[in-house]
Amino acid sequence: MRYTITGGAGFIGSHLAKALVSKGHSVDVIDNLSTGSMSNLDDIKNKISFHKTDILDADSLEGIIQNTDGIFHHAALTSVPESFTRQQEYENVNVNGTENIFKIAKKLHVKVVFASSSSVYGDTKTIPTKESHKLDPINPYGITKLNAEQLATKYLQFFDVVGLRYYNVYGDTMPGAGVISKFYYCIQNNMPLEIDGDGKQLRDFVYIDDVVNATISSMEKNTGSCFINVGSGVATSILELANLFLKYSGSASKIIFKQQDKGNVMTSQADILFAKQLLGWKPQTTLEDWIKNLYKS
Template sequence: MVLDMKILVTGAAGFIGSHIVEYLVQRGDDVTVLDNLKTGKKENLAKINDKINFVNGDIRDYKLLEKLVNDTTSVFHEAALASVPQSFNMKDEYFDVNVNGTENIFKLAKEYGFKIVYASSSSVYGNPKKIPIKENDDRKPINPYAQTKLEDEYLAKKYSEIGVSVIGLRYFNVFGRRQSKEYAGVIKLFLERIKQKMSPKINGDGLQTRDFVHIDDVVRANILAMESNIKHEFFNVGTGNSISILDLANVVINASGLSLKPIHGPELSGDIRASLADTTLIRKLLNWEPKMRLDDWLTKIISEKDFQDI
């Protein structure tokens, strides 16, 4: 099935949003993109800038959103403030953007009838009692950012009950090119240090585990969710495999060929010990499965001259 429709992508100049836009443009879709460029970067869209309608704006601007969606049938909603440490100091701003801004889109979907696929987060689970984590497991956020994502899920369920088609994707640890330094995951941070021939720095003992999923697989999950006949659901988007941060550091070092050893810093406050997605539901209902292996990608990236464009 090909989407023969006009599409809006919010947060389109960010890491995940820009990759979704690239995919849509490459297959010939009519794409309008919205970003306030507070954390997103216009250069993330440089290769396709002449093929999109770029709007510099905020998801809290209801009237602007209404102008953009009045003939739209699909919205990929990626716009959010997403820094866990920052969220402790900016609780009101995070709620305003992530919850009120998201509800604007849900309200407009009720009025105009478009389908939404939006970015939720594995952070809604908090510190899981057991792994792998299933979609119906307890959701107990442990930071303000995660709490806003849980509030969005409550809203999604509420609006689905009055006819809005909305699917939430609970991203686990997404990696790939173009992650911003502000919101960089551990892989980007390790690569930046390796690039300078410095040892990867680990917070704590490094035995905490994470499920890393590649950006291309995340984009595919978004597309399959939008193209599906499913009206409302939440899906884990991970690989079903995890790696400790210590092992990850050693994989990066080995791929670089440098004679280094990881160094350890203090444990981060509120850092969870284990994260691993149960991907049974997304595999079954969307016929999705991850294709990019973490070690293969790392080897490819590190082999490139000067690690360009990480």
């Protein structure tokens, strides 16, 4: 099969590209390299077709995406704090760029699996959260992801479209802005671990290989059009996360608490029953095991 990945030089997209290549598929990667990096694709650079293109350039996209069996749409702007100061840019890329992909899929009649986010739920009081939960994002990033989902519902009569509501994805080559990357960096450099607020915020951390498996299954399975939670199903507080790093690293780093950033939710945990039933999928790697393996001598 031949697949197209937008945002294929980014964290999730590059891992997805490697997995598809390992399965023997042909892969076209589209990325403008504004946040993605070619170094993420070093292992497979001679086995893919790479196109440095912006998803807002509809004409270029249409010229590239012609003979494809499916589109994995992962190009997006993803920083919650940044989304407050660049709201129009986030709307353009995450919504208008997504519509460019949907328009091409409509012409080609091919399935689209796209990256949505648990941010569409907002600060949920009910956890674990089902896909049917009220959607009420509390930051501009989450709003753009909800707008993209609403766009998807307008196109599903023309092709199958699956929106994957990713939770907190971690693993090799993850962006440095995430809390796991920050804690790892601080411990490596004997710096204190900074926690926003009181550390009681709950997050659902899901390993990149598990995310990739769910993403590929969403394309390969006869899913119809739907939205699917992709998380571990386990809630971990930020303070618990910090203590796991300290436990397995043996670090003497201190924990310090600072003011909570705006726009961050307090509770986030996926109900993954739908993914298990529809995709025959379940996470294989736990957060604690991954951290433990980081520090094995």
